[in-house]
Amino acid sequence: MNFPQTNLNADGRISVREKISYGFGDVACNVVFALTMSLSTYFYTDVVGMSAALVGTILLLSRIFDGISDVIVGILVDRTKSRFGKARAWVLWMTVPYGVSAVLLFMVPAHATTVVQGIYVFITYNLAVTFVYTALNLPYGTLAAMMTRNQNERAIINIFRMGMAPVGNMIVTAATLPFINRMGGDQKAWITVTIIYSLIAMVMLLICFFGCKERVHIPATPQNTKIPLKIGFKSMIANKYWWLITVMYFCWAMYVTLNGTMLTYYCKFELGNAELMSVITIVEKLPSIITTIAIAPFIKRFGKRNLSLVGAIISLVGIGITLLNPHSLTFVMIGAALKGIGVGPIGATVFSMMADAIEYGHWRTGIRNEGLLYSAATVGYKIGSGLTASLIGFVLDAAGYDGLAAAQTASAHTAISVLFLIVPIVAWGVLAVVLWVYKLDRDYAGIMQELQLGHYSPKAAISQHS
Template sequence: MSHECEKATLQEVSAPITWGTRISYGLGDTACNVVMGITTAVLTLFYTDYAGVSVAVVGLAMLISRVFDGTSDVIMGVIVNKTRSKWGKARPWVLWMAVPYALCTISMFCIPQSNETVQFWYIFITYNLCTTVCYTAINVPYGTLSTLMTRSSHERDMLSVIRMALSPFGKIIAVTFTLPIVKLFGDDQAAWIKVMSIWCVIAVCLLIICFANCKETVHFEAQQQAQPKVTAGRSLKALLSNPYFWATLILWAVTCIHTTIIGTDLPYYCKYVLGNDELYSFIYTAEIVALIVGALACPLLLRRFNKRDLSLLGCVIVVAAQALIMLHPTSFSWILTMTIIRSLGQAPLTSVVFGMMGDVVEYGQWKSHIRQESLIFGAGSLGFKVGTGVTSAIMTMLLEGAGFLSSTTGGAVQPESAKEMIAAIFYWGPILVWVVAIVVLVLYRLDKIYPTIMKELAEREARGDM
């Protein structure tokens, strides 16, 4: 590719993206969340209440797995950066890994009824095949793809908003409908396997749609070849010295840790505190629907507020709504109302965080003359996976320490200490993580300097520089 072509790229790849392409891109995350929604929300419930695995075994397997899982994200970022194919460097992975991802997901639910050692290793191997290998090999390229489709901050914001408006549908499929259909199919392990197979077929179809309609248009090969070779040490230093990489990593982790806390603890809260596990589907659906509505409102709100200010306001609403739950902690209607308000507050940050990461790519190029799309998304993914893994492990250890009883039939009677711990996690966990987001956003300044950065980058690239 000539420098002349590269010069034209900045304007050409900032053109508006069609709605069909935006929706196709968003469907990719719908597919990921059909499966990821299961692993972050009801997988622990399946292991403890249907497969009869102790919470200690589940927590240990997931904690150790997250260490490997996090490492794989950085490795995948490097692999994506070195990938060369007729479809680009990120896009082909969405196609290549779709079927393996589905098969590995189903395998997690085929755990044998055996001793704890066998069950631990089965969970460890299948969980890592699904999340460490297959999910990473889809999600890191998928996140990177948005920065290779456009260089317009607005268009990246729109891709992020549509992505987060559509991704909850995957969670609705995976979480809201899973438990009722499992009961319809027999309410046992075999029923879970059948339901997971249905969800995985849907996920594969959605990933193929995403691949077919989302094409890479941003290319820097010519300019990068003209620059001195970037060593691994210099590349890592550029990444770690980028303050906004750390900011968006934490913000992304906050949204995912929140999902892990609520997804893991809410089924137990409904079952053992409210006394009706069927309430879980209603509350979770209300949360997801509110999140979708909030996400769809973000394009209008972003005309008046920048990403940072809108997200900060939302975080304050989340903390306030979560705190208010404790006024009537056993009232289903009150919890449902506060959940909807909390979810509306959660929507801005959840919707724009990937747009923020696209801005971080441009900031990094401006600061260090190195463009790191896949490494930024890979390392960011590492942060959220380690965060959610540690969160899952901490919660399971807290439950184990409180005397939580596992069961193969879901009929165990929990001691008061376990119920109190379930309630404490539900009340205070979200508040703690969203306070962290508020602190980070108060210090976030990239929105204000971004226009100047892009102006300087345009001048550099016109000269053939990075």
Template sequence: MNQKSKLTFGKILERFSYGCGDFGCNIIYTAMSAFLLFYYTDYADVSAIAVGTIMMVSRIFDGISDIIMGVIVDRTKSKYGKARPWILRMCIPFAISGILLFSVPASWASTPKLVYVFITYNLVSTVIYTAINVPYSALNALMTQDPYERSVLSIFRNLLATAGTLTINTFTLPLVEHFGNNAAAWTKTFVVFGFVAIVAFLFTFFGTKERVRASENSGETKAEDVPFVTGIKALFKNKYWIMMTGMLALFFLMYSVNGGATVYYAKDILGDKNLVGTINGIFNIVQICGMFFIAMMVKKLGKRNVFSIGLILDIIGMLVLNFSGGSMAIIVISSVIRGVGNACGGATMWAMVSDTIDYGEWKTGCRTEGLVNSACSFGYKIGNGIGSALLGLILEIGGYVGTAAVQTESALTSIKICFVWIPIAVYVCGLVIMKFYHLDKEFDGIIEDLKKRAQK
């Protein structure tokens, strides 16, 4: 383990550069969560239940590719490190795949359209997104081993991720309108976003540095020498990794359902689809502002407690929204509360995942940043896939019809379930999981023990 693991040069620039990676990732991720199903149903004229099924089935392939990519990252050797080379290699394919995702040929028959959706969706999620996001997720643990610095990096990651989400939520529909408000307009919109994503990833590649290495003494095993089966067994001896993977799976299920339902909620409950920008804009701006205060809270209260506070605020914000009666003032209040809550959660969640890597090394002698993050990615992508299918299924059961001028009462209820009540259930589950998470209290002792092993 390299003891020079703190960020020592150009901290602000390096933190910003690290965060740019999630800005780039969110160009596609937010688009897939918030607008892809809407694009399929209302512009490409594809069945919601068929698309939801494709998304869920595709997560099986996606999960396998995550594990493979994690092993590849752990075995990557280059002058740039383990993770950074993949960010450079995949940034252009990432942009191209995003454009193809929103380029369903509108004139095709239903079956060829579904084939196209299946191929392009898997190209993005199973291959390209995995090949850039798994290395990026591993980068935090490779840049520093200082727990506070990890928290700050996680804050910058979430700050820039939120900026990416804000960018997509604010500019997607206006750009689509600008380019003609038809199926082809979505393609042109994502050509613009693709260039933005490439620039963001290049910032990450050139602005960051990998410093942390596995301990080489006292029986510790280098990540590149860990057999795959041994690495998997080590993961399931890591109780905190199991907790965080379960948490991520639930959260990304919720993000998928809630994010995908936002445009429906704005259009059919509030009566104006352009309110997506208002609802998410306020939410994201508050979240970004909240990030500047989270580091102080983490230092005083610890990551687990800050995360739990965020969950409570998220629940309150959702309840306020549900009983807003369509009042814009109350909707704004709800977005502010949820923005603060999400700042607490987003700023700590990924740092907590990185901490489980050190716990796993201390517990089992195996340090596998790539495998840990890819297995987490597998968990949350399964959650995301189930969420996508769940959204389509609930809308289908509720009788939602994309071309209908007015939706039925059951369709409106299904939208409320997706946008409000499923997130509340997930936040409650998160609070239960956090009841058993005690790594914050144990972490300093674990790091000291690992340092002693490295010095023997």
């Protein structure tokens, strides 16, 4: 099927400076990401004194709204027209709200009733994560698909992103507890540290905004008309690689949430020192950063899918080594290093895979809707993260965990170990299966060649009246 040709030639090389500017965006995003994924649950249970079940319920309900907000923001991005571009504009608009909402997360009324605390956490968590973070991070992720259509350049852009992002995550995760403890360890210390992080993050978001440029300007349909939601969702459902990547996002979210949240608990109660999480985080993140950067020359030769599959296997081996002696710091650190190496290839490629799936969907259906596809896929991430966060809260509460107690019950110790060591095996296993059936790397060059000529799949018969 042939449609009128559009300008598809935004496929030139991107400067290193622009790639670094793009990477700063995710360093900034990882401030709130690390705080909410790795430390907020610990703050609510062990500093504020809220029950793990209440926190889990709040996170579960919040993630339901978060998934809805993803689709809404995706539609808004697709329909955005501004002098700053389609996706890039949102990076600017959300910079100040991002910093303010992050600080509000930790200003829980210390002496209020449980009900008041729960309402406050629900409102501020949804403000920071459901609304502001989504309205920032989703357009930011979409921006990569609008900077270039060159598959290799997109991969390199996302390598800069995922090579730099763990730096922000590592600093926040590794430095926060020691920093806070040196400042007295109370709620005021948490707020002060978050203010510092937020100011730095806001500067980095401005660097991203001013340093990046949108070059891909393609009508959503060949007739340059707005896509009805029904047609947009129909084209999304027809995109098999959207489905696969959505499942990948779900599994990735499970692992990141389990590993980030439970590491603090595991270090405190199974290894005997909560501040060990700083050392273990560095041991895991440094190999991840190095692997993410070093993998760039191998993507074109071996493909994103193959490298990511190897990464999943290495991560499973890392967990297996930790299980050999789970209370030995040496075994835990060796396992963490291997997990970091395994995470690198997936972190370097998973977001550019979605950009590739957008091109596949354009070829497969004749409709291009970056915002909807990216946002709907991140719903998988949000659902995975939300279900996992709530699972953590419910399991800890059922096991008798008490954040203000000096010692925990035997069942609580077991729950902490299972959540940190056993459940991630399931996430990595499913992710590996998905990667095994992913074949877009093989077909991508041919698809792009057809798009350059204005040719679409014979199945691209979706019209506004179908």
